[in-house]
Amino acid sequence: MTPDNKPPVPDVTANRASRKWTRRELAERILWSILGHPIFRLSPRPLWGLRNGLLRLFGAKIGQQVRLHPTVKITIPRHLTIADGVGIGDGAILYALGPITIGTNATISQGAHLCAGTHDFRDPTMPLLKLPITIGDGAWICAEAFVGPNVTIGAMSVVGARCVAMKDVPPNAIMAGNPARQVGTR
Amino acid sequence: MTPDNKPPVPDVTANRASRKWTRRELAERILWSILGHPIFRLSPRPLWGLRNGLLRLFGAKIGQQVRLHPTVKITIPRHLTIADGVGIGDGAILYALGPITIGTNATISQGAHLCAGTHDFRDPTMPLLKLPITIGDGAWICAEAFVGPNVTIGAMSVVGARCVAMKDVPPNAIMAGNPARQVGTR
Amino acid sequence: MTPDNKPPVPDVTANRASRKWTRRELAERILWSILGHPIFRLSPRPLWGLRNGLLRLFGAKIGQQVRLHPTVKITIPRHLTIADGVGIGDGAILYALGPITIGTNATISQGAHLCAGTHDFRDPTMPLLKLPITIGDGAWICAEAFVGPNVTIGAMSVVGARCVAMKDVPPNAIMAGNPARQVGTR
Numbered sequence A, B, C: 001m002t003p004d005n006k007p008p009v010p011d012v013t014a015n016r017a018s019r020k021w022t023r024r025e026l027a028e029r030i031l032w033s034i035l036g037h038p039i040f041r042l043s044p045r046p047l048w049g050l051r052n053g054l055l056r057l058f059g060a061k062i063g064q065q066v067r068l069h070p071t072v073k074i075t076i077p078r079h080l081t082i083a084d085g086v087g088i089g090d091g092a093i094l095y096a097l098g099p100i101t102i103g104t105n106a107t108i109s110q111g112a113h114l115c116a117g118t119h120d121f122r123d124p125t126m127p128l129l130k131l132p133i134t135i136g137d138g139a140w141i142c143a144e145a146f147v148g149p150n151v152t153i154g155a156m157s158v159v160g161a162r163c164v165a166m167k168d169v170p171p172n173a174i175m176a177g178n179p180a181r182q183v184g185t186r
Helices: A012-017 A023-042 A048-057 B012-017 B023-042 B048-057 C012-017 C023-042 C048-057
Strands: A080-082 A093-095 A100-102 A113-115 A133-135 A173-176 A181-185 B080-082 B093-095 B100-102 B113-115 B117-119 B128-130 B133-135 B173-176 B181-185 C080-082 C093-095 C100-102 C113-115 C133-135 C173-176 C181-185
Touching: A023 A048, A113 A133, B023 B048, B113 B133, C023 C048, C113 C133
Parallel strands: A080 A100, A093 A113, A100 A133, B080 B100, B093 B113, B100 B133, C080 C100, C093 C113, C100 C133
Antiparallel strands: A173 A181, B117 B128, B173 B181, C173 C181
C-alpha cells in the first residue's frame, strides 16, 4: 500500500471492463445457463445418460459409465474431461473456468468443490486466472472437500471430508484438514 | 498398489452393482424423494408440526417442541431419532445413511452437516459404510460445522462454526478448527 | 455442569419465548422472505440495478457499481451497508443479524459466509447475539471463506478460499486455513 503509484483499492471498473471471454464463449455460457443447466438440474436422477449427452452437446468429453447427480453445478461444460466410471455426488461444484480433468473411476462426493479459477490479487485490476485442475485415476475427493486452482491430485489419493487442498497431492496419499496435511497412505 | 492382484483403480462397477438397500428401503427412499421431501421443503416455515408429522410418517422418532427448518436436507427419515426441544437450522444436512440420534435441547445450526456414511477405501469395491452419529443432550453444532461418521458428540459440547469433528468429542468441550481441536470448556 | 442450580441442558423454551425482534423488524423480515427475497432470487443475473434498488427499498445502504448475484442470501437487508464497487458472488451468505459493512471495491466470492450472529452459550437460555462484521476497502473474501461475528477484516486483506476468520484480520494480510493464519502480505 505504500508505493504512491499503487491505487488504494483494486480497480474493479477496469476488471469488469476487461474482455474475459470470447463472443463464442459468452454465447455458450448464456445458452448453458438459460437452457442446458435447467434441463440438467431438473432431469430425474436415474437419467445419467441424458445428463452426459447434454454435457457432450456443450463440448464436454465424458467417458462411459459416468454418473453425475442432477444437482452438480458446472460452470463451463466445454472445459470438462471426465474419464470412464467417474461418479459425482449431490451439489458438487465443478467451477471450470479453467480445464478440469477427472481420471478413471475417480469419485467426487457430495458438496465437493473443484475451483479452477482465481484472481491475481497482486495486480490492482484483479485479473481473472483460468487455471487447470487434474484429479488422478481412482482418487476420491470426499464430501465437501475443496481443490484449489492449478492443483493436481495424484492417482488413488483420498482428499478427506472438508479437506482443503491448495497444493498438489502425491499419488496414494490420504489427506485431511484445512490446509490439507497427509495423514496416511492408501 | 503394489500387489499384482489389486486393481489399479477402485472397481466402481462392482460397487454400483452391489445391493446396498433392501427393496423396502429403496421404495421408501423414492417415496421420500418424490413426495415427502418436496412437501417438507415447500412447507411454510412456521408449520413445524407438519414437518415433524411428515418425518414420523416416514419412520423418524421425533420428540416434542422440535423445530426443523424447511430447508433441512434429510436422506432417510427412518434413521432419525430426535429428542425434545431440538432445533435444526437453515440448510443443515442430516446425511442419515446410518442412524443419527440427537439429544434433548441440542441445537444444529444453519448449514451444519451430520455425515453418517462413508466408503471403505481400503476395499477396491469401495463398499458403502452406514455408520451412526450421536449428538449429546444440550450440545450445539454451530453454523456449517461437520460431524463425521461413527462420531459421538458429548453432552453440552460446542462444535464451533465450520469445525470438522471426525473423532469423538467429550462432554462440555468447546471445539474449533479443521481438524477439530478443543479450545475450551463450557 | 456441576453447580446444582444450573440446568443440565440449555433452556430452549425460554430462548424461543424471548423477544428477539420488534414488531416492525418481524414484519419486515416476513415481507422480505415472502416477497423481497423471491424477486431478488428470480431476477435475471444482468439486472444488478434492480436487486440494488430492492435492497434499498428494504432499508439497505448500497453504493454505486455494486453487483450482487441473484443467489446471494441476505437475512436482514436493513443491516447492510455496502460501498461503491463491491461484488458479491454466487451463493454468498450475508447472515446479517447484526450490521454488516463492506468497504469500497471489496470482493466477496462465491459461497463466502459473513455470519453476523451467534448465541451466548454460557447463558442457559442461549440468547441470540447480533454482532457486527466489517470488511475493509479492497479486501477479498475468497470462495467459501467464513467470517465470524464481531470480526473486522482490514483493508486490502485477502481471506483465502475456505479460510475461517473468527478474529480480527489486520490490513494487507493474506490469510489461510481453519482457524485462519496469516501466510503472507499483499
